[in-house]
Amino acid sequence: MTTDIRDIPEAHVDRALDLAHLAFHVTAGDATRKRQRELLLNAERVGAYEDEEIVGFAAAHRLGLSVPGGELPAAELDFVSVAPTHRRRGVLTGMMGELWRRCAADNRPLACLWASEEAIYGRFGFGPATEAYHVEINTTRPLELRITPDRRPLRLLAPADARTVLAPLYETGRARRGGRLSRDEAWWRRALRPDDEDGDDAKDGPARVVVLGDKDAPAAGYAVYRVGEKGTVTVEELEADDAPAAAALWSYLASIDLTRKVQAWGVAPDDPLLHFAADRDQVRVTGQWPAMWLRLVDVARSLTARSWAAPVDLVLEVRDASLPANAGRFRLTADPSGATYGPTGDPADLALDVRDLSACYLGGVRVRRLVHAGLVEERTPGAARLLDAALETEYLPFAGEGS
């Protein structure tokens, strides 16, 4: 029987959701389902149909992704699901092909996702471009810091009223780092909504929002957190203009009465807390994982659109099994004023797969490390070091939550 890849119309969104719940082994209650439905109505929906049955489903959100020096249009993949009866027959491969055609048709040079399993997406050209840390703070004693926290007042906001204060701070932070997705009003509404009755957030307590700064002035930082019954403060997001503002917010979270521990699941590897904490036995990294996976769908446009920290003139030999337009030998000439990238017959200085170029693109993964790992071939000694210097960014890329 043939599988037909086509758009999933609005009338089939519930069926697509049923398939996603089946593939992910989840039971979604009414509130969760309603929210997912809303999200999908605004997303691209690619379906794999066998006759009229949906056997594969992939959604893509149209977003902007921050890259060094700016932002590029991106497809964020989500809800990728294949019926257990149809797995390993190329259904996902067919849907990815359709997504690449759509990205090309409307000029989206990047795709990204949060993977359910690490082994799936490398073959499609995605590389782990950001890293997130899980951090725990033992707060049975006061948090000791090596810097003086910002002394401005802290105030709690009702989550429903917080968007206008939080969104500008998020945008400032996003401009500093690659890997951060654009957030529209609907995103904030979903993120700051009262907990779903059927969701599992409630076990960590209701969401609280604390803001740093004088009442009538722009805020200098915020934290979204929950306090669970067992005395654990779970930090969902913390944004701060500078280190003293971050210190004030971490100190606040660590000093809430009747709590013993602060945990944060998504902390950037260069978060200042990891440096200004006086006692790293008290502030511990207890886990790390690739957060967002990135795919350069249009390598030429991606490379010429980002900013470059140092001059570089190298020939890259790129392998790309899914998107042949990216494959071949290209000369990259870049410096802080801009970049060009075009085909060449000259010999290559570096040979690499698009998944490894994608991993390094935001400046979070060193090309040299991938040479040492036997993944990137350095044909001209020193070429990887030159490319690393040009790719370098002031802050590491970081992606918190997806859509």
Ligand SMILES: CC(=O)SCCNC(=O)CCNC(=O)[C@H](O)C(C)(C)COP(=O)(O)OP(=O)(O)OC[C@H]1O[C@@H](n2cnc3c(N)ncnc32)[C@H](O)[C@@H]1OP(=O)(O)O
């Ligand atoms: C961004 C997100 O939404 S992440 C969520 C991903 N979805 C899930 O985890 C839900 C449960 N799993 C599924 O629905 C499916 O198994 C999927 C989507 C992961 C894979 O779909 P399939 O249609 O089976 O993939 P397809 O047949 O196109 O496989 C392509 C290749 O990837 C490999 N592959 C697929 N899934 C996996 C996996 N989980 N681990 C390792 N390899 C995998 C296949 O073996 C195949 O390799 P080959 O080309 O060497 O033969």
